[in-house]
Amino acid sequence: xxxxxxxxxxxxxxxxxxxxxxxxxxxxxxxxxxxxxxxxxxxxxxxxxxxxxxxxxxxxxxxxxxxxxxxxxxxxxxxxxxxxxxxxxxxxxxxxxxxxxxxxxxxxxxxxxxxxxxxxxxxxxxxxxxxxxxxxxx
Numbered sequence: 001x002x003x004x005x006x007x008x009x010x011x012x013x014x015x016x017x018x019x020x021x022x023x024x025x026x027x028x029x030x031x032x033x034x035x036x037x038x039x040x041x042x043x044x045x046x047x048x049x050x051x052x053x054x055x056x057x058x059x060x061x062x063x064x065x066x067x068x069x070x071x072x073x074x075x076x077x078x079x080x081x082x083x084x085x086x087x088x089x090x091x092x093x094x095x096x097x098x099x100x101x102x103x104x105x106x107x108x109x110x111x112x113x114x115x116x117x118x119x120x121x122x123x124x125x126x127x128x129x130x131x132x133x134x135x136x137x138x
Contacts, residue, residue, distance in 0.1 A: 051121035053082045053131055061111035061135055064102045072098055075134040076108040084126040086117040094132065108135035 076097045081089035091109050098104035112135065119126040 049120035049122040049127050049129055053086075053117045053120040053129060055115050056086070056118050057114075057116035059111050059114035061104075061107040061137070063137060064098075064104065064107055066102055067098055067104050067107075067137070072104065073138045074104075075136050076105050077132065077134050078108060078112055079130055079132050080112055081128070081130050082117045082119055083128050084119050086119050086126075088113055088115055088117070089128075095134075097137065104137050107137075111135065 074097045075095065076093060077095035079092045079094050081091070083089055091112055093099070093105045093109065096105050097108075100106070117131075120129040120131075121127065
């Protein structure tokens with residue numbers, strides 16, 4: 001019975017979820033500018049979930065010397081694929097701060113590649129998802 005309910009709920013969530021949100025859709029889902037857990041799991045390309053993913057091991061980004069010298073501060077917003085084991089897959093920059101080699105975008109991506117997440121949960125089971133959140137340089 002419990003399994004049937006989870007399957008029904010999962011079907012409803014999948015039916016209501018956009019499977020391929022546009023970059024504008026993702027940008028519109030960004031509602032906060034800090035690294036709190038509420039920023040994670042704003043969208044899912046694989047379907048819905050009840051519990052959003054959150055980082056359990058974070059590698060801080062290395063602030064590039066060129067950006068530090070120019071006193072560049074701000075946020076790089078990333079769209080990150082999180083697998084069921086909590087590892088990170090693809091990463092896309094959806095709001096750039098300083099693109100190019102040795103830029104803040106690259107520093108943010110390189111940092112998040114090393115993160116480990118508590119994966120999103122649907123019906124108590126880990127599910128793969130995409131999360132949108134900022135990496136703040138100050």
